[in-house]
Amino acid sequence: MVQKPExxxxxxxxKTWVKATKSWFIVNPRSRSREQLGHPAKFPEELVKRxxxxxxxxxxxxxxxxxxxxxxxxxCREAGRNAVGIELNKEFVTIGTKALVDVDGSGNxxxxxxxxxxxxxxxxxxxxxxxxxxxxxxxxxxxWNMLRKSRGGNESVHKQRHENGLKQYYSNSENDLxxxxxxxxxxxxxxxxxxxxxxLLSEKAYLTVIVQNMRDVxxxxxxxxxxxxRELSKVYDLRQEMIWCQDNKKLGCWGYxxxxxxNVHHHYCIILQKRDDE
Ligand SMILES: C[S@@+](CC[C@H](N)C(=O)[O-])C[C@H]1O[C@@H](n2cnc3c(N)ncnc32)[C@H](O)[C@@H]1O
Numbered sequence: 501m502v503q504k505p506e507x508x509x510x511x512x513x514x515k516t517w518v519k520a521t522k523s524w525f526i527v528n529p530r531s532r533s534r535e536q537l538g539h540p541a542k543f544p545e546e547l548v549k550r551x552x553x554x555x556x557x558x559x560x561x562x563x564x565x566x567x568x569x570x571x572x573x574x575x576c577r578e579a580g581r582n583a584v585g586i587e588l589n590k591e592f593v594t595i596g597t598k599a600l601v602d603v604d605g606s607g608n609x610x611x612x613x614x615x616x617x618x619x620x621x622x623x624x625x626x627x628x629x630x631x632x633x634x635x636x637x638x639x640x641x642x643x644w645n646m647l648r649k650s651r652g653g654n655e656s657v658h659k660q661r662h663e664n665g666l667k668q669y670y671s672n673s674e675n676d677l678x679x680x681x682x683x684x685x686x687x688x689x690x691x692x693x694x695x696x697x698x699x700l701l702s703e704k705a706y707l708t709v710i711v712q713n714m715r716d717v718x719x720x721x722x723x724x725x726x727x728x729x730r731e732l733s734k735v736y737d738l739r740q741e742m743i744w745c746q747d748n749k750k751l752g753c754w755g756y757x758x759x760x761x762x763n764v765h766h767h768y769c770i771i772l773q774k775r776d777d778e
Pocket of ligand 1: 539541542543544565566567568569570571572586587588589592614615616617639640641642643670671675676677678
């Protein structure tokens with residue numbers, strides 16, 4: 501009898517595995533709590549769950565260096581994965597830590613306040629010198645300094661958040677990657693942080709970086725996803741991109757009746773893998 505090969509990646513059956521490999525999918529975020537709305541760019545827990553159940557087994561270790569209000573950690577708790585997140589802004593750490601308390605699930609999830617540039621030191625300090633080996637990274641960095649720029653008309657999210665008294669950007673810290681003015685410097689600094697995580701990862705670990713290409717105020721597209729993929733592929737093997745679509749977002753009337761301006765309702769999920777040691 502031919503032996504079935506062992507599933508070394510996840511706990512999925514063959515049918516679920518194959519379904520999960522389709523290169524685009526729709527996830528419409530569940531509604532956020534009032535506290536979570538305090539973060540201007542949270543990603544949905546359902547999205548993270550989809551990826552962590554594909555790229556890890558139960559009790560695996562997941563890392564998110566730009567953890568915001570702990571969406572990755574919440575999803576990991578629900579999915580029974582251990583997780584560590586780092587977030588620069590104390591306010592978001594407080595919101596995320598509180599939200600985590602009410603989540604049913606299992607595993608050990610920790611949100612650490614600090615700069616992702618110091619990820620190794622922060623994690624080491626938290627775990628009393630014992631560094632977990634991470635099986636997977638899922639994260640979404642700031643999309644350059646786009647939160648600071650209002651690019652739509654009256655209906656823009658930026659203006660609506662302003663009117664509702666909600667935060668429109670992350671922080672004023674000079675370590676906040678969302679405050680870097682120069683685009684090339686932004687790409688370099690995000691890539692440097694993510695490339696340095698290589699040593700924290702277990703053999704053949706995967707990474708998923710969720711990001712959007714963004715139209716600047718002058719109408720020129722900044723291809724953040726493609727530029728990051730190029731920089732990260734200097735250290736990791738670039739495996740694929742997946743497209744996360746939302747189909748419940750309101751259409752904005754941006755360029756009518758003179759100019760083509762797209763309603764961007766998709767994000768790139770760049771999939772990379774730790775390269776075998778050369
Ligand atoms: C796109 S958001 C991530 C949101 C997160 N996925 C969530 O669902 O809550 C990017 C986050 O990176 C944080 N950030 C910016 N620079 C950072 C740095 N140097 N170290 C750690 N976090 C940083 C921002 O405060 C922001 O919360």
